[in-house]
Each structure stands twice: as C-alpha cells, then as structure tokens.
Amino acid sequence: MTEVTEFTSSAVKPNLYCRSEMDLHESENGWSISSQNPERIVRSYSGLAIRQGYKLRAYSYKAEGESSSVVYAIPHDKELTMPAEVIAKDETPKPQCPSDHFMCALDGDRSPLSYLQAAVAYHELGEFGISRQTCYWSADDILPLDEKLYEQADSVVDYLYTLGDWNEFKTIPPTLRPIFYYENDHPTVVFYTKNDVGMIKLSRYTHTFEKDSYKQKVFCEELAFAGIGILF
Structure with missing residues (x-):
C-alpha cells in the first residue's frame, strides 16, 4: 500500500x-x-x-x-x-x-x-x-456525517455510538473518512456508510480501479448493525 x-x-x-x-x-x-x-x-x-x-x-x-x-x-x-x-x-x-x-x-x-x-x-x-x-x-450516507462531531470524538467507536446502538463490530476502522491509496499499482478508494433502511447497518465499500481507467470492482462488507431502521 x-x-x-x-x-x-x-x-x-x-x-x-x-x-x-x-x-x-x-x-x-x-x-x-x-x-x-x-x-x-x-x-x-x-x-x-x-x-x-x-x-x-x-x-x-x-x-x-x-x-x-x-x-x-x-x-x-x-x-x-x-x-x-x-x-x-x-x-x-x-x-x-x-x-x-x-x-x-x-x-x-x-x-x-x-x-x-x-x-x-x-x-x-x-x-x-x-x-x-x-x-x-x-x-447510504457516507461517513462521517458531521465533521465537527467526528473531530471532537475521542475515538472512531465513540463517534459511531453517536449514530446508533451498535452490536459487536466486525472490525474497527482506523478512520471513518474516505481514503485513497494504490494497492499493487491499482488506485483504490475506501469509504464507510450508514444505511437506515431495513436493518441499520455500518458498511465498508472498497473500490479497486483498473490501472489505466475508471472501471472498478466494488466490494461491500457489513461491519455492524444497530436494530431496525426505516421500513417502507
């Protein structure tokens, strides 16, 4: 990386x-x-x-x-x-x-x-x-929802608990802000979202781009849940 x-x-x-x-x-x-x-x-x-x-x-x-x-x-x-x-x-x-x-x-x-x-x-x-x-x-709402609250929080977990009563986290992200880096020469973007439809969920999206274009492969991983959200 x-x-x-x-x-x-x-x-x-x-x-x-x-x-x-x-x-x-x-x-x-x-x-x-x-x-x-x-x-x-x-x-x-x-x-x-x-x-x-x-x-x-x-x-x-x-x-x-x-x-x-x-x-x-x-x-x-x-x-x-x-x-x-x-x-x-x-x-x-x-x-x-x-x-x-x-x-x-x-x-x-x-x-x-x-x-x-x-x-x-x-x-x-x-x-x-x-x-x-x-x-x-x-x-999906890309995190953090409020930059000021995020900066004031003592940790990523503390900020996440301002957004919901989460169950056990599959993993704790080092940052919730969107990031960009190169992985094996492939441009890569990662961001986290909160989705309130159905089960409230925290997800991580990883976008791995081709080396010479904006075509990409996308992997979404659900990291935690916080009860029932909006039902249509």
Whole structure:
C-alpha cells in the first residue's frame, strides 16, 4: 500500500453546478428511452469528464409509482432505440448499437479526488432513475456525517455510538473518512456508510480501479448493525 490520502466527507459531494433536467411529460408505463441524461452525474464532479467518443444514455421503466433505469455507454454518434417487441419489467432493453458498461464512458484527471468521485458516480449511475422504494445505495450516507462531531470524538467507536446502538463490530476502522491509496499499482478508494433502511447497518465499500481507467470492482462488507431502521 502506498501513502494514503484522507478526505473529509464533503469531498464526496458534487462540486460543480449542473442544471437538472425536468421531465414535464410523464412517460407511459413500461420501458422507454429515458428523457433524463445520466451524464449530468459525471459532469457535476470537477475531476471527471465524459470520455471522448462516448456518451451515456439510459432506458427507464415506470409502473405503479415505481421507476428504474439502466445506463449504457454508447458511441457519441449513436442513439438508443426501442426494440419492437414488448419488454417485461424483469428484462432489460439492449442497445441496438455497440455498448459498454457505463464506467467505460468516464474519463478524468487521475487525481485521488477524481477516483473518489468516480467511486460515488459508480453507485449514482447504477441507481440512476430508481425510485426510493427499490434503491439501496441512495439510502447510504457516507461517513462521517458531521465533521465537527467526528473531530471532537475521542475515538472512531465513540463517534459511531453517536449514530446508533451498535452490536459487536466486525472490525474497527482506523478512520471513518474516505481514503485513497494504490494497492499493487491499482488506485483504490475506501469509504464507510450508514444505511437506515431495513436493518441499520455500518458498511465498508472498497473500490479497486483498473490501472489505466475508471472501471472498478466494488466490494461491500457489513461491519455492524444497530436494530431496525426505516421500513417502507
């Protein structure tokens, strides 16, 4: 492991203004081409950009007050089209043009901050357009929630107990702040979250990036629980 860069939790937040697009025309139930542009997630981070030759587009599904989406990286001169046959909810439309995983469309300045931003963007794009009842990541709060309280706490454990009555911890993190380092030449980002949906849980996310891109493998480990949280 190389030298570790530690961030305050505010570093995970978008730091560029990107005007939100409002869909004034409710689409019909079922699958359709999303009127929302997922690129706004990427463009709201200063260290990230859309890779030359690519763009991001999404299919969306709406029915009975719920929604979901799937995002693709496609060539910049192509557009999504809807297949002629009806697609069931549990199926996913496939682009008729060449397509890749959405992280293939990300580029950036390769700074530690850009990798942290790409780690967050990975989750945001993965749940793009998903209603709260069916989302998971959107209920995660990246720690620490309050930097001042975190600095005043005598230890990581003391701060965690301000967030809930935890059971036994699987491991005690040396810090709760997001960190960046190189592991075997692979850029790596680690952060911790608290999720209040269902069982209140403390989790550690480890994002291991490819050496020359923002494509990544993500491992989530649950470290502790603190009783029943929000139930929909």
